[in-house]
Amino acid sequence: MLKDRLVIALGERDGISGLAIAACATAAGAQVAFVATECFV
Amino acid sequence: MPDVVISAAAQVLAHVPLLARHGSKPRRELPKDPNVAAAFAAALRPFSQALAYPANQAYINALHPRDLPARPWSDLAGATRWSRAGEIMPEEEFLGLLAAMDDFDLLTLSSDAAAQAAAALARHPLAKRLDLERVERAQGDVHAVASEAGALDVIADRAAFRCGQVGDEALSAHVLIDNLAAKATATLALLHLLESSGIDPASVDYVLGCGEEAIGDRYQRGGGNMAKAVAEAAGLSEASGADIKNFCAAPVPALVIAASLVSSGVFRRVAVVGGGCMAKLGMKFQGHLKAGMPILEDVLGGAAALVQADDGVSPRIRLDGVGRHKVSAGGSNPQVMEALAGVPRTRLGLAMTDVDDYATELHNPEVTEPQGSGNVPERNYRTIAALAARKGDIAKDQIPAFVAERGMPGFSPTQGHLASSLCYLPHAVDRLTTGGANRVMLIAKGSLFLGRVCQLSDGMSVLLERNGRLQ
Numbered sequence: 001m002l003k004d005r006l007v008i009a010l011g012e013r014d015g016i017s018g019l020a021i022a023a024c025a026t027a028a029g030a031q032v033a034f035v036a037t038e039c040f041v
Numbered sequence: 042m043p044d045v046v047i048s049a050a051a052q053v054l055a056h057v058p059l060l061a062r063h064g065s066k067p068r069r070e071l072p073k074d075p076n077v078a079a080a081f082a083a084a085l086r087p088f089s090q091a092l093a094y095p096a097n098q099a100y101i102n103a104l105h106p107r108d109l110p111a112r113p114w115s116d117l118a119g120a121t122r123w124s125r126a127g128e129i130m131p132e133e134e135f136l137g138l139l140a141a142m143d144d145f146d147l148l149t150l151s152s153d154a155a156a157q158a159a160a161a162l163a164r165h166p167l168a169k170r171l172d173l174e175r176v177e178r179a180q181g182d183v184h185a186v187a188s189e190a191g192a193l194d195v196i197a198d199r200a201a202f203r204c205g206q207v208g209d210e211a212l213s214a215h216v217l218i219d220n221l222a223a224k225a226t227a228t229l230a231l232l233h234l235l236e237s238s239g240i241d242p243a244s245v246d247y248v249l250g251c252g253e254e255a256i257g258d259r260y261q262r263g264g265g266n267m268a269k270a271v272a273e274a275a276g277l278s279e280a281s282g283a284d285i286k287n288f289c290a291a292p293v294p295a296l297v298i299a300a301s302l303v304s305s306g307v308f309r310r311v312a313v314v315g316g317g318c319m320a321k322l323g324m325k326f327q328g329h330l331k332a333g334m335p336i337l338e339d340v341l342g343g344a345a346a347l348v349q350a351d352d353g354v355s356p357r358i359r360l361d362g363v364g365r366h367k368v369s370a371g372g373s374n375p376q377v378m379e380a381l382a383g384v385p386r387t388r389l390g391l392a393m394t395d396v397d398d399y400a401t402e403l404h405n406p407e408v409t410e411p412q413g414s415g416n417v418p419e420r421n422y423r424t425i426a427a428l429a430a431r432k433g434d435i436a437k438d439q440i441p442a443f444v445a446e447r448g449m450p451g452f453s454p455t456q457g458h459l460a461s462s463l464c465y466l467p468h469a470v471d472r473l474t475t476g477g478a479n480r481v482m483l484i485a486k487g488s489l490f491l492g493r494v495c496q497l498s499d500g501m502s503v504l505l506e507r508n509g510r511l512q
Binding site: 011013014015016017037039040041 | 289371372373374402404409412413414415417420421455457460486488490491496498
C-alpha cells in the first residue's frame, strides 16, 4: 500500500513516535519526506 | 544505606487572569485579531470561579482527585483558598509577591496596585517570611516604565516590567518575568511547606529545582540556577542548590537525586521545588473559546517537597525501585511504560496490583480535550493497565476497574513538570500515612525532542512506600 509513496510521518510522544512511523513506512517501501514527533502538552 | 522519606509536600496556585495574555500562545495570537483578543478577555475567570474550580481544589490537596465530581466540572461548594498543603493566591496579591521576590527592581506597580498588594500580603499567614518593604518600593510610574526600551506593559495602568538588558533576548522583559513568576510560585510553595511542617529553615542543606525556565543571559541561555534563588527567598540560610533539567520529566530525577544525596549522607535535608510556567498560560485558549468555556489556563502552579532521613512515619522513597527510560528502550508508549512501570516493579518482585496509586502525567483533561490534545492521564492509565493484563496480573476485562481504582482524573495545570506526577505528592504523603495506600508509583515523562538536540523522549519512575514503622 505504501510502496513508492511519499510519506509524512507525524508522531506523538505518548502514542507512536514519528521515527517509528517512518521506520514502518520505509520498511513498506515508502519514501519518507518528513518526520517529526510532537508533544501536545 | 539508610532509608529516605518524603516528610512534607506543599502545593500552591496563583490565579493570574491578567497575566494570561503574556503566555506564549496568547502573546502570538491575540495581536493578530482584536476580536479574538476581546473574546479572550471576556472568557477570563474571576477569582471566586477559579477558587471553586474542582481541579484547582484537587491541586492544593483539598480533595483527592478520585473524589472529584463527574465532568464537566462546575463550582465546588464550600471551596476555600487555604488547604493543609497550600493555597490559591489571587492576582492582586501575587503582584506583591512578585515584587517581594524581585532582587533587581524590574517590576513597577502603580500606587494602587502596590498598596492593595502590600495590605493583602501583610494579612497573609506567611507575611513574616516575606520582605514586604520591597512591595512598597516597587511603587512607581508604570506608564513611564512601560515606555522604556525593552520594557513590558504587564497590566495596563497597574504593572510594568523592565528588561534586564536591552538587546539581550535571554534578559528580555518577557523572559525575566517568566523567571520571576517561577521563583515566586516555587518560593510560596516552599514557605507553605516550612510553615505547615514546622521545619527549621536552617536545617535544609540543599534545594533542587525541577522547573523548566531557562535562567541565563545571552552567553549561557539556560545555564543559571533557580534553586538557590528560591532557597534564599525562602530563608534557607544554610542551603545551596542547583537545577535538574529534563523538560516535564525533571521532578522524578530531582526526587531520586535528592534521596540519593540524603541516603549517601552528603546532606541531611534536601528540598525539591518547581515553580509555575508563565509561557504556558492560555496555551489551549483557542479550544476553550471554541467550546464556549472560560480560559482554564489562568493559574500558575508551584510545588515543594522535602526529602530527609527516615523519621519513622513518612513515606519511604525506594531507591531500589527506580525505573528509567534507557536510550535503547525505544519511543513507543508501551515500551516506555514497560521501562518505567514494569521493570522496577518486577525487580522488587511486585505485581502491578501491588501498587495502589499510579501518578503519571496528570494534565487536566478539561484543558487539553477542547483543543484536540485528548485525555493524557487516561491514555497513560490504559497503557499501564494493558501492561498489567499482558503480564497476567489482571484479566483483560479488569482493565477499566484497574484504571478507575489505581489511576485518577488529571487535575494539574498544563505546566508540564508540575503535571508530571509532582502534583500528586501531597496526596501521596496523605495516602501513605493516614490513608489506605501502601505503595504509590510516580512516573514522569519529558519530550527531549522539543529542544531539537535529539529525537528522544525521557522518563523516570520511583516507588514510594508506607513507612514500615507505621504498620
